[in-house]
Amino acid sequence: MNVVLLSGSNVGTKTRVAMDYTINVLSEKYPEIETTLIDLAEYDMQFSDGRNYLEYEGDTGYITKTIMAADALIIGSPIFQASIPASLKNVFDLLPQNAFRDKVASxxxxxxxxxxxxxxEQQIKPILAYMKAQVVQRYVFIEEKDIYRKELINDDIHFRIENLIEDTVVLTETY
Incomplete structure (x- = not known):
């Protein structure tokens, strides 16, 4: 099984803190699963221009091809101005309409x-459903108060992330 964790912003640290915790728990509980963390802050992505995702080179090509090769995705997103970041939306725009068919996304x-x-519920899950993902229904919502000095300090968040990982793995194995 191949799981890609996508930290969907090119600014900020809170989402990366959550994704680092997630990949550590995933690697610890499921060492047999191949995991890849893509943090959009570490890549230089092109804007989508309608080309097939296979035609992109460099960082953009790496990101799109890695996502397309995944069995499951764990998408981390901050919320800016009551919306998802443009960098995450751009990733979705770079991929084909049915990119997530036969993939699980959380x-x-x-x-x-x-x-x-x-x-x-109103923005991310509808996009994933449109792109044909099998979406894990529960998601983890983390507030600013749950992170202190780049550490997740809320035990309930730890518990919910661990449950999300388990749900993602079980659903992926089912498919």
Missing amino acids: VIVTAGSPKHYLIA
């Missing part, structure tokens, strides 16, 4: 305000 959201808890 979501971790970080936000500065509890008012943004429905962004995953």
